Amino acid sequence: MVKGSIVAIVTPFKDGKVDERALCDLIEWHISQGTQGIVPCGTTGESSTLDYEEHYRVIEITVRAVNKRVPVIAGAGANSTDETIIITEKAKKLGADAVLLVTPYYNKPTQEGLYQHYKKIAEAVDIPIVLYNVPSRTGVNLLPSTVARLLEAKNITGIKEATGDMKQVSELIRLCEDRITVLSGDDFTTLTLLALGGKGVISVSANVAPKDVASMCNAWEVGNLEEARRLHFKLEPLNHVMFIETNPIPVKTALNMMGRIQEEFRLPICSMNDTNKEKLRKTLMNYGISLRS
Numbered sequence: 001m002v003k004g005s006i007v008a009i010v011t012p013f014k015d016g017k018v019d020e021r022a023l024c025d026l027i028e029w030h031i032s033q034g035t036q037g038i039v040p041c042g043t044t045g046e047s048s049t050l051d052y053e054e055h056y057r058v059i060e061i062t063v064r065a066v067n068k069r070v071p072v073i074a075g076a077g078a079n080s081t082d083e084t085i086i087i088t089e090k091a092k093k094l095g096a097d098a099v100l101l102v103t104p105y106y107n108k109p110t111q112e113g114l115y116q117h118y119k120k121i122a123e124a125v126d127i128p129i130v131l132y133n134v135p136s137r138t139g140v141n142l143l144p145s146t147v148a149r150l151l152e153a154k155n156i157t158g159i160k161e162a163t164g165d166m167k168q169v170s171e172l173i174r175l176c177e178d179r180i181t182v183l184s185g186d187d188f189t190t191l192t193l194l195a196l197g198g199k200g201v202i203s204v205s206a207n208v209a210p211k212d213v214a215s216m217c218n219a220w221e222v223g224n225l226e227e228a229r230r231l232h233f234k235l236e237p238l239n240h241v242m243f244i245e246t247n248p249i250p251v252k253t254a255l256n257m258m259g260r261i262q263e264e265f266r267l268p269i270c271s272m273n274d275t276n277k278e279k280l281r282k283t284l285m286n287y288g289i290s291l292r293s
Contacts, residue, residue: 002071002098002130002158002181003199004221005214006037007206008044010252011058012261018054020061022261026207027065029260034214035206038062039100041075043137044204044248049266056090063095073130073202077102081117088125098128100160100202105138111146122153130158134185137162144172151179160185160202166192173197187213187239191232194220204242205235208254208289234287241283244276253277254284259292 007030012022027038040062041047041055050058059074066072074096076087081104088099103109104117122129131150133142141163150156161169162185169189173182173196184193184201193201194217206213216231242250249265253272256263257280263271272280284291 002037002073002183004036004201004217005034005206005210006039006071006073006183006200006202007035007210007213008039008042008202008204009062010207010248010255010261011041011045011047011050012252012255013264013266014262016264018050018058018061019262020057023058023061024065026255026260027062030206030210031066031069033210034218035070035210036200036214036217037071037073037202038066039073039075039202042100042132042202043075043102043134044207044251045075046248046266046269047075049269052087055087056094059091059094059096071097073098073100075100075102077104077132079104079107081120084117085121085124088121088127088129092125092127096127098130098157099125100130100132102132102134103138103140103142105140108140111143114140114142115146115149118150118156119153122150122155126155128155128157129153130160130181130183131156132160132162132185134160134162141168144168144175147172147180148175151176157181158183161193161198162186164189166196169193169198170196187235187242191216191220191228194228204247204251205238207251208242208258208284209235209238209287237283238287241280244279245272250276250280253280254289257281257284257291258289 012019158181219227
């Protein structure tokens with residue numbers, strides 16, 4: 001079971017290519033800071049602008065660098081079922097411990113279509129599957145009743161819930177109980193989701209504050225509610241500023257300010273405007289994060 005702070009890691013670029021050294025350095029830093037899982041090639045990893053070769057290379061590098069110290073949950077979702085199966089099979093061959101499969105985007109399938117999509121993938125590839133529900137990105141909401149149906153497939157083991165809707169999360173956990181691991185997909189909901197019975201977060205904020213996100217999850221798990229609440233409130237300004245522009249623009253800009261990666265994106269993702277960049281800098285400084293001059 002994956003649990004705790006799982007980072008949706010960025011994909012560093014340098015001169016138009018994946019910066020493999022920077023990615024490996026980030027992974028080492030995360031493990032040293034207590035991050036409990038790595039998700040390469042998710043939304044934050046700019047998977048939509050990676051070609052197939054790059055996508056597979058990022059998974060391969062991550063698996064090799066992690067070297068079984070924490071789980072690697074590879075982003076493998078697409079808006080075509082057959083394409084998702086191809087990427088999932090490749091992720092398994094590359095050594096990923098599980099895959100993260102976003103709901104098909106743009107084509108807006110029905111609940112029956114979503115059920116058939118995930119059922120076919122689960123039957124085709126024997127690897128643990130973490131569903132990914134993010135309606136703000138995909139235009140479709142994977143409902144709790146559909147998730148419950150999908151648990152007929154034994155390798156559907158988790159879900160990243162990024163609706164921000166705690167009523168839906170509550171219904172999901174009520175219907176599915178302990179048959180599936182529910183993870184927050186929105187940093188601001190993590191503590192609330194843990195209180196409802198969730199097990200952790202696939203986090204954007206962990207890219208820049210990995211120790212605090214991991215410590216909050218750990219504090220909750222051992223019953224130190226006061227410390228978990230303290231870290232929740234400490235993280236709130238950071239959680240907010242990570243989304244003042246489209247993810248992953250703020251988080252990659254922050255990592256550049258910290259001296260960890262180049263500030264490089266792929267169109268149509270572009271650099272932050274100056275006003276927001278200054279807000280980001282001030283938030284990081286107030287948080288106590290060391291920035292390069």
